[in-house]
Amino acid sequence: MIPLTYYLACSMALYIIGFYCLVVKRNMIRLLIALEIMMNAASLNFIAFSTYGATGFTHPLAHAFTIISIGIGGCIVALGLAITLHAYRHYKTLDVRELRRLRR
Amino acid sequence: MFTTLLDALLFFTVTTPLMGLLTHKIGKREVVGVYSVLGFIVPLIFLLALYHKVLAEGVVVIMSGQSSLPPMGVCLEIDALSLFMVTIYLITGLMASIHSIRCMEYDTGLVGYYTALLSMVTGMVGVTLAGDLFTLFIFWEVMCISSYALVAFRKGRWEPVEAGYKYLIMSAAGSVTVLFAMSLLYGMAGTLNIAYLSVSLTQAEGGVWTYLTLTMIITGFGLQAGMAPLHTWLPDAHSAAPSPVSAVLSGAMVKAGAYSLIRTLIIIFAPMQTEWRVILAIFAVLTMFTGNLMALLQDDIKRLLAFSTIANMGYILMGLATQSLQGLTGCLFQILNHALSKVLLFLCVGSLVHQAKTRSLKELAGIWRTMPVTGTFFAVGAIAMAGIPPLNVFWSELAIILAGLEAGMLLFSALMVINMALSAAYCLRMIQIIVLKNATSTSKKATEAPLSMLIPPLMLTSLCIMIGFYPGPFQKMAEGAARAALDIQTYIYAVLQG
Numbered sequence: 167m168i169p170l171t172y173y174l175a176c177s178m179a180l181y182i183i184g185f186y187c188l189v190v191k192r193n194m195i196r197l198l199i200a201l202e203i204m205m206n207a208a209s210l211n212f213i214a215f216s217t218y219g220a221t222g223f224t225h226p227l228a229h230a231f232t233i234i235s236i237g238i239g240g241c242i243v244a245l246g247l248a249i250t251l252h253a254y255r256h257y258k259t260l261d262v263r264e265l266r267r268l269r270r
Numbered sequence: 271m272f273t274t275l276l277d278a279l280l281f282f283t284v285t286t287p288l289m290g291l292l293t294h295k296i297g298k299r300e301v302v303g304v305y306s307v308l309g310f311i312v313p314l315i316f317l318l319a320l321y322h323k324v325l326a327e328g329v330v331v332i333m334s335g336q337s338s339l340p341p342m343g344v345c346l347e348i349d350a351l352s353l354f355m356v357t358i359y360l361i362t363g364l365m366a367s368i369h370s371i372r373c374m375e376y377d378t379g380l381v382g383y384y385t386a387l388l389s390m391v392t393g394m395v396g397v398t399l400a401g402d403l404f405t406l407f408i409f410w411e412v413m414c415i416s417s418y419a420l421v422a423f424r425k426g427r428w429e430p431v432e433a434g435y436k437y438l439i440m441s442a443a444g445s446v447t448v449l450f451a452m453s454l455l456y457g458m459a460g461t462l463n464i465a466y467l468s469v470s471l472t473q474a475e476g477g478v479w480t481y482l483t484l485t486m487i488i489t490g491f492g493l494q495a496g497m498a499p500l501h502t503w504l505p506d507a508h509s510a511a512p513s514p515v516s517a518v519l520s521g522a523m524v525k526a527g528a529y530s531l532i533r534t535l536i537i538i539f540a541p542m543q544t545e546w547r548v549i550l551a552i553f554a555v556l557t558m559f560t561g562n563l564m565a566l567l568q569d570d571i572k573r574l575l576a577f578s579t580i581a582n583m584g585y586i587l588m589g590l591a592t593q594s595l596q597g598l599t600g601c602l603f604q605i606l607n608h609a610l611s612k613v614l615l616f617l618c619v620g621s622l623v624h625q626a627k628t629r630s631l632k633e634l635a636g637i638w639r640t641m642p643v644t645g646t647f648f649a650v651g652a653i654a655m656a657g658i659p660p661l662n663v664f665w666s667e668l669a670i671i672l673a674g675l676e677a678g679m680l681l682f683s684a685l686m687v688i689n690m691a692l693s694a695a696y697c698l699r700m701i702q703i704i705v706l707k708n709a710t711s712t713s714k715k716a717t718e719a720p721l722s723m724l725i726p727p728l729m730l731t732s733l734c735i736m737i738g739f740y741p742g743p744f745q746k747m748a749e750g751a752a753r754a755a756l757d758i759q760t761y762i763y764a765v766l767q768g
Contacts, residue, residue, distance in 0.1 A: 211453035
């Protein structure tokens with residue numbers, strides 16, 4: 167069986183990759199994907215912990231939480247894409263650095 | 271299913287679109303607005319029943335079912351603090367929805383607007399009643415997702431779209447950070463119930479993972495509460511959203527962030543008090559200075575008020591950082607007072623913007639002459655916000671400063687006094703511009719707001735004045751809530767006993 171530490175390292179790495187994308191990338195859709203990666207990191211953590219918490223027993227709460235949080239992530243991305251679409255109509259670009267008219 | 275309170279709110283949230291469909295056939299657009307006003311009044315009645323129950327039992331725990339009891343299952347846990355916050359949310363929502371009926375009359379897609387407004391308040395109420403982090407997170411996302419949609423509601427213009435996108439990315443990143451912290455907490459304790467987490471974490475203090483979790487929780491919830499380095503979404507979202515939505519965002523939603531901080535820090539991270547107190551106090555002072563100094567520079571009136579909200583969140587976090595009964599009382603009293611006066615200000619600004627079609631302070635100068643009633647309400651709200659003695663905000667700020675002195679945070683209290691002077695400066699500047707200056711051509715053309723836009727400010731003004739002159743009973747209410755928040759043992763035993 168793979169040790170729990172590997173899963174933790176993997177989820178930490180996923181979180182950091184997501185955060186890195188969020189800070190560095192310029193494309194509006196990529197930012198939403200970055201959010202989704204960060205959310206998956208948390209989900210992976212939940213699943214790993216639920217399996218390793220007690221031997222021979224899987225905790226159902228974490229699975230329920232993960233399924234619902236995947237749904238929530240879908241909602242956020244759907245709304246984000248809708249806003250992106252409107253932003254594209256106004257700005258004619260998906261570059262997030264162009265969206266800085268508000269900064270005064 | 272949940273409590274009658276949440277059930278009623280959910281019922282109205284779900285039935286608003288149906289109501290919209292029915293009224294669309296008749297062709298009366300206002301009915302949906304009236305229905306949503308009803309959707310805030312009915313839960314207020316249920317809240318009263320719940321209040322009596324909590325008064326009798328101390329803490330009410332509602333399990334999801336006999337098959338899944340707390341360490342595994344989910345539950346709602348209601349105490350005086352929850353009810354105190356819920357009252358603020360529902361009053362804010364009610365005022366905003368009454369105001370919306372006329373304020374939003376030129377917009378389309380109102381059914382979606384009222385549904386999102388109701389579901390946002392439902393989310394906040396759910397966050398406040400939640401007894402475990404699972405429930406808290408789901409309602410948290412309900413609140414956040416509706417607020418993204420509301421900020422970007424006027425999607426035909428560039429400003430709400432830009433603000434909405436910025437808000438969505440920042441806030442969702444914050445929520446995900448909180449989710450990650452929750453997964454770590456779950457790994458440490460094997461449960462998500464707040465009471466059980468508190469019991470488990472007393473043994474596991476001081477590890478790297480605990481500190482990481484604490485940092486992530488403060489970051490995620492603090493982002494929603496407008497804490498300083500992460501506040502940049504707040505002025506944009508508040509100024510771009512329709513005015514009633516700004517009122518709910520500023521009066522209730524940032525408070526949901528503060529509530530989550532209060533709940534998780536005091537109960538779950540009790541063993542690490544000394545660490546998070548200092549961190550929080552530093553961030554609080556940073557937040558105050560950012561908010562107040564930026565507010566001095568603004569010309570856009572809604573942006574100015576948004577920065578003032580950031581400053582007030584600084585005061586609230588400062589009250590939490592003292593971690594004493596007196597400090598927390600001040601913090602909660604400030605939450606109440608700030609909600610009332612800021613909602614009053616935003617609704618008045620909503621009327622001004624609705625009548626004069628501009629948000630620039632320069633163009634709104636002297637509008638008191640053509641809109642005397644709204645202008646007067648605005649002036650009362652601004653005087654309250656400035657922290658001038660006979661009105662409400664003064665008492666809570668005083669309580670926070672006194673608590674800070676008592677807790678030995680001399681430097682932080684002194685810095686807060688400087689901030690109060692700064693906030694008085696821009697509030698008085700607003701009054702001077704709106705009331706005393708000569709009318710510009712824009713403000714000469716404006717006419718007094720319709721009656722339904724005057725009723726909510728009237729109620730809020732009278733509440734502000736009443737709390738200002740008789741702070742006693744309201745302060746006692748805040749003290750009861752603070753006592754419930756600090757009484758960790760009762761909170762934990764209520765769940766452990768089943």
